[in-house]
Amino acid sequence: xxxxxxxxxxxxxxxxxxxxxxxxxxxxxxxxxxxxxxxxxxxxxxxxxxxxxxxxxxxxxxxxxxxxxxxxxxxxxxxxxxxxxxxxxxxxxxxxxxxxxxxxxxxxxxxxxxxxxxxxxxxxxxxxxxxxxxxxxxxxxxxxxxxxxxxxxxxxxxxxxxxxxxxxxxxxxxxxxxxxxxxxxxxxxxxxxxxxxxxxxxxxxxxxxxxxxxxxxxxxxxxxxxxxxxxxxxxxxxxxxxxxxxxxxxxxxxxxxxxxxxxxxxxxxxxxxxxxxxxxxxxxxxxxxxxxxxxxxxxxxxxxxxxxxxxx
Numbered sequence: 001x002x003x004x005x006x007x008x009x010x011x012x013x014x015x016x017x018x019x020x021x022x023x024x025x026x027x028x029x030x031x032x033x034x035x036x037x038x039x040x041x042x043x044x045x046x047x048x049x050x051x052x053x054x055x056x057x058x059x060x061x062x063x064x065x066x067x068x069x070x071x072x073x074x075x076x077x078x079x080x081x082x083x084x085x086x087x088x089x090x091x092x093x094x095x096x097x098x099x100x101x102x103x104x105x106x107x108x109x110x111x112x113x114x115x116x117x118x119x120x121x122x123x124x125x126x127x128x129x130x131x132x133x134x135x136x137x138x139x140x141x142x143x144x145x146x147x148x149x150x151x152x153x154x155x156x157x158x159x160x161x162x163x164x165x166x167x168x169x170x171x172x173x174x175x176x177x178x179x180x181x182x183x184x185x186x187x188x189x190x191x192x193x194x195x196x197x198x199x200x201x202x203x204x205x206x207x208x209x210x211x212x213x214x215x216x217x218x219x220x221x222x223x224x225x226x227x228x229x230x231x232x233x234x235x236x237x238x239x240x241x242x243x244x245x246x247x248x249x250x251x252x253x254x255x256x257x258x259x260x261x262x263x264x265x266x267x268x269x270x271x272x273x274x275x276x277x278x279x280x281x282x283x284x285x286x287x288x289x290x291x292x293x294x295x296x297x298x299x300x301x302x303x304x305x306x307x308x309x310x311x312x
Contacts, residue, residue: 027106027107028106028107029076029106030073030074030075030076030104030106031073031074031075031076031104031105031106031107031108031109031110032071032072032073032074032104032108032109032110033052033063033071033072033074033079033104033109033110033111033112034069034070034071034109034110034111034112035050035052035065035068035069035070035071035072035081035111035112035113035114036068036069036111036112036113036114037068037069037087037088037113037114037115037116038113038114038115038116039088039091039116039117039118040116040117040118040121040122044068044088044116045067045068045069046067046068046087046088047066047067047086047087048065048066048067048068048083048085048086048087048114049064049065049066049083049084049085049086050064050065050081050082050083050084050112050114051063051064051065051081051082051084052065052072052074052079052080052081052112053079053080053082054074054075054077054078054079054080054104055075055076055077055078055079061074061075068114074104075104076103076104076105076106077103077104078101078102078103078104079101079102079103079104079110080100080101081096081100081101081112081114082100083096083114087114087116088116088118090118090119090120091116091117091118091119092116092117092119092124092163092164092167092169092289093114093115093116093167093168094115094116094117094164094166094167095115095166095167096112096113096114096115097113097115098111098113100112115164117163117164117167119289119291122163122164123162123163123289123291124161124162124163124169124245124287124288124289124290124291125161125162125163125287125290125291125292125295126159126160126161126169126171126285126286126287126290126295126296127159127160127161127162127285127292127295127296128157128158128159128173128283128284128285128295128296128297128298129157129158129159129298130155130157130281130282130283130298130301131155131156131157131158131250132155132156133153133154133155133156133301133304134153134154134155134156134252135147135151135152135153135154136151136152136154137152137154139156140304142301142302142303142304143302143303143304143305144305144307145304145305145306145307146306146307146308146309147258147306147307147308147309148258148308148309148310148311149258149259149310150258150261151257151258151261152254152255152256152257152258152261152263152264153254153255153256153257153258153279153304153306154252154253154254154255155175155252155253155255155281155301156250156251156252156253157175157250157251157253157283157298158248158249158250158251159171159173159201159243159248159249159250159251159285160246160247160248160249161243161244161245161246161247161287162245162246163245163246164245165245165246166244166245166246167244167245168242168243168244168245169242169243169245169287169288170208170240170241170242170243170287170288171240171241171242171243171285171286171287172238172239172240172285172286172287173238173239173240173241173251173283173284173285173286174236174237174238174283174284174286175199175236175237175238175239175253175281175282175283175284176234176235176236176281176282176283177234177235177236177255177256177279177280177281178232178233178234178235178278178279178280178281178300179227179232179233179234179235179256179266179277179279180230180231180232180233180277180278180279181227181228181229181230181231181275181276181277182229182230182276182277182278183229183230183275183276184274184275184276185229185272185275186228186229187226187227187228187229188227188268188270188271188272188275189224189225189226189227189269189270190224190225190227190233190235190256190266190267190268190269191222191223191224191225191266191267191268191269192212192219192220192221192222192223192224192225192265192266192267193221193257193264193265193266193267194210194211194212194219194220194221194237194265195254195262195263195264195265196210197254197262197263198237198253198254198255198263198264198265199237199239199251199252199253199254199265200251200252201241201243201249201250201251201252202249202250202251202252203247203249205241205242205243205244205249206241206242207239207240207241208239208240208241208242209238209239209240210237210238210239211237211238211239212235212236212237212265212266213235213236213237213238214233214234214235214236215233215234216234216236225266232278235255235265235266237253237265253265255279255281256268256277256279258271258308258310259271268308271308271310272308272310273308273309273310273311274307274308274309275307275308276305276306276307276308277305277306277308278303278304278305278306279303279304279305279306280300280301280302280303280304281300281301282297282298282299282300282301283297283298284296284297284298285297
């Protein structure tokens with residue numbers, strides 16, 4: 001009898017082991033990611049390109065999405081969603097909610113929502129306003145000023161882009177400086193520095209490009225620009241920035257250094273005792289789909305007159 005029972009148990013044990021091999025475990029090992037979109041706050045579906053980047057054994061796992069709504073199987077770990085291109089017509093990308101980086105758990109689900117705004121409902125508008133001249137960073141009134149060595153002539157503008165709060169937009173900007181040497185010599189010259197830090201935004205923003213020019217033509221670092229007495233020269237710096245919509249920015253431009261301080265666009269490297277200069281400036285911004293181009297430029301600002309006294 002005991003042998004019979006033992007045999008039955010042996011058979012049952014074999015069956016249990018066999019079932020354990022054949023039947024997969026019930027504990028999930030992956031999660032899911034849902035990607036959706038909104039347009040002016042309402043659900044939207046259609047073609048849009050985005051990437052999902054997550055954990056991998058030897059390198060990040062990248063999933064390329066091409067439409068919404070869509071659902072993906074994902075390994076547990078941190079995942080990032082990045083908007084690439086496309087989306088609703090006549091609209092711009094705003095942000096990803098609730099966050100563009102989230103964690104997937106085994107058996108869990110997360111959601112990335114790409115948010116768009118139409119130009120009609122939430123129009124974009126860039127504007128720029130002259131703020132102040134500054135000397136070595138301190139605001140000064142227009143008119144005559146006497147300076148010494150290691151001095152920077154700089155200017156500040158207030159810039160703003162209105163639209164859907166939090167959106168990122170590319171804004172092209174051109175800033176001109178009319179540089180008028182009034183003597184007492186027959187000529188002077190400027191040395192092109194075009195330092196990347198000469199043009200800055202507060203709060204900080206992503207600068208995409210910067211190019212100094214003379215009369216609209218690019219000039220290279222270490223070039224020299226001859227300036228004849230009483231013959232104004234038109235200098236400018238062209239930049240492109242990625243700005244956050246609804247942020248208020250102050251842009252600073254270190255135009256001229258006397259002589260050779262760091263982070264300047266142009267260096268008055270042979271300025272002499274008593275040299276005088278009249279300076280005036282203007283600025284323009286350029287934004288695709290700008291709803292009101294009427295506030296894109298400042299006009300010429302009041303003149304700053306500089307006399308150089310290197311012994312100060």
